[in-house]
Amino acid sequence: MTDQARVSHVGAGEDAAGTFQRMLAIAARLFWAKGYAATTTREIARLVGLQKGSLYHHIEGKEELLYRLCIDALERVQEAAEQSVHQGTDATDRLRRLIHHHVTSMLADRDKHATMLIELRSLTGERRSEVIRLRDRYEALVGEVIAEGQREGIFRADIEPRYLTLSLLNLLNWTIFWFDPERPLSPEALSQILSTVYIEGVSSLAGRADGWRQDRTKRAPG
Amino acid sequence: MTDQARVSHVGAGEDAAGTFQRMLAIAARLFWAKGYAATTTREIARLVGLQKGSLYHHIEGKEELLYRLCIDALERVQEAAEQSVHQGTDATDRLRRLIHHHVTSMLADRDKHATMLIELRSLTGERRSEVIRLRDRYEALVGEVIAEGQREGIFRADIEPRYLTLSLLNLLNWTIFWFDPERPLSPEALSQILSTVYIEGVSSLAGRADGWRQDRTKRAPG
């Protein structure tokens, strides 16, 4: 309240964008913690420091908050990924960079990114279609790095690129459910672990030396 | 309705358990599709074929549905995993069996399992604690298979077992977000792909042959 009073005499209307961004951040936190439907506009207003009614000066409705934070999250990760793809020397290097940027970008913007991934189902109509479109575009970029690596002979070709890509997204995305910034594992360290597991697998070197090719044939469980 | 009439003269009250199970299955489908908070008891009642009020003969409240289907999902996957762990010949074999059972059990019971994973946040109090306890117990079992493999020298020891375990759960669990029973990829085929990626990694054999050890040191992206 006092903050708003202070800012308001700097210039009328200048704080609108800032207020909106704060609303987005707070909405993301609540949507992620309790779910979109279970989060009330009352609580968002309280945490932003406004009365319920005042929210509607900045937004059309609750769903716009969800929509805008999904767009924010996807634009950020898309930008990060595009950088990384244009830098690497070979497919493995590009993939490591991509994983690094995906993980750090996702965790730097954790609430928005998690909400985007989980609460897509709560969006409706054109807003929903657009978020899906952006998400698919991102996943296609990841798929390109994988497919390129296969063409270069650097990634295994005995699994369809589609499934190698989905495996990678599995490995990266579920992290949002357990990553805890309070624990002593940095996003950078985590991205190294995930890169290593994805690229090399978990078998020990000894295990790879003998019987490597033979083992490939007996993968099915009883 | 006709079903209920038919069953009801077999023995009064015998259909109660059956009705409850149908309620669970329908609730799971709706909770997964739209979220727990966004699903109304009215809609559950409509799909079950009862009036709203009649639901409360079988349940205390909406949250009980969520709680019971979480328990169902976790008990099923726990049972499947325990079987697989007692069968394998070595750690790799046990892990392949575990992955197979995790994936097939999860996808056979997709709505319940997905809801359990996503909507835990909507449970409160003791119910929530108990589901968390069961989930942690399951994850500990997975962790044991990994740690055992490390002690046997079959899995790599340069990554803490905790993170190898979380990597595996990442790789398996995110599948619920995209697996589509309509597509021509069976849960069995998927579990083979995920096993292979996790155990062997995505590098081609050529990539492993030369410079294998050296590559290990330069994992960090720019």
Add this chain to the structure above:
DNA sequence: GTCTATAGTGGGATAGAC
């Protein structure tokens, strides 16, 4: 740009007849 007040809807759950 924020306030107070309130409209209007739909939610979960209960009571009591059959």
Add this chain to the structure above:
DNA sequence: GTCTATCCCACTATAGAC
């Protein structure tokens, strides 16, 4: 075990003053 009827509450969103 299911029905009808209803209570009570909390929600999103709007209206209009300042």
